[in-house]
Amino acid sequence: MLRRVATPVHPARVRTYEELIAEATDADVTGWGFDWLTGRATEERPPWGYARMLARLLGEVESAVDIDTGGGEVVAEAPRLPPRMAVTESWPANAERARALLGPRGVEVFDTDGGPLPLPDRSFELVTSRHPVRPDWDEIHRVLIPGGRYVAQHVGPGSAFELIEFFLGPLPEARRKRHPEDEAEAARRAGLAVDSVRTARCRMEFHDVGAVVWILRKCVWWVPDFSVIRYENELRELDRRMREGSPFVAHSTRHLIEAHRPV
Helix, strand or coil: CCCCCCCCCCHHHCCCHHHHHHHHHHCCCCCCCCHHHCCCEEECCCCCCHHHHHHHHHCCCCEEEECCCCCCHHHHCCCCCCCEEEEEECCHHHHHHHHHHHHHHCCEEEECCCCCCCCCCCCEEEEEEECCCCCCHHHHHHHEEEEEEEEEEEECCCCCHHHHHHHHCCCCCHHHCCCHHHHHHHHHHCCCEEEEEEEEEEEEEECCHHHHHHHHHHCCCCCCCCCCCCCHHHHHHHHHHHHCCCCEEEEEEEEEEEEECCC
């Protein structure tokens, strides 16, 4: 998610709290890119290299659909796309970005609203997703051809909860959600054969309060009632810590699920 950089800069040392907040509040958060955080926050990447894996897989099939594609940024990294390539996205602003980015390459962009996928039965060799909102295993099974594969990187349990709980307090029940064992079992119940599940825990560092504001504006489900005014005390405390040279450390969790529809 966040870009990994070797030597982060520390804007908070030279700009006021108010300047950092204003900058982060005005910044664009549409799409699924995170370049705005370069030099402000870092996140280790899972060892399997999902973007490279996706590019390779897309070059090996004749049809594929990427679910919850965001602005299409990850798919766009692939040098070759299959003859039939589709993506789905539920947030209208992201869907428009995906059309602008992928449309010239012949990609079909489908708006979704949480219901069934607007795609025919048994129509794709490959279904992919990086960080699906809520995988609908029955729909994934439905659109795959027999023998077709599902390969996706999911957000794992308790991801970034150090930051989330800094604002919301302890959330012990929520930490269990998105557990890879639960998701693998749900995939099996839908009729998929789960080939492998790999997990990773990755260190995240936030180096200025603006980075925190920006990520909470982008990932609105982390702190659903977030606003700068509502959480001013917490934000000023984070700002104080960071100006003393201590980044805010959290950890993301990810799991890579590979499955297929049996013939």
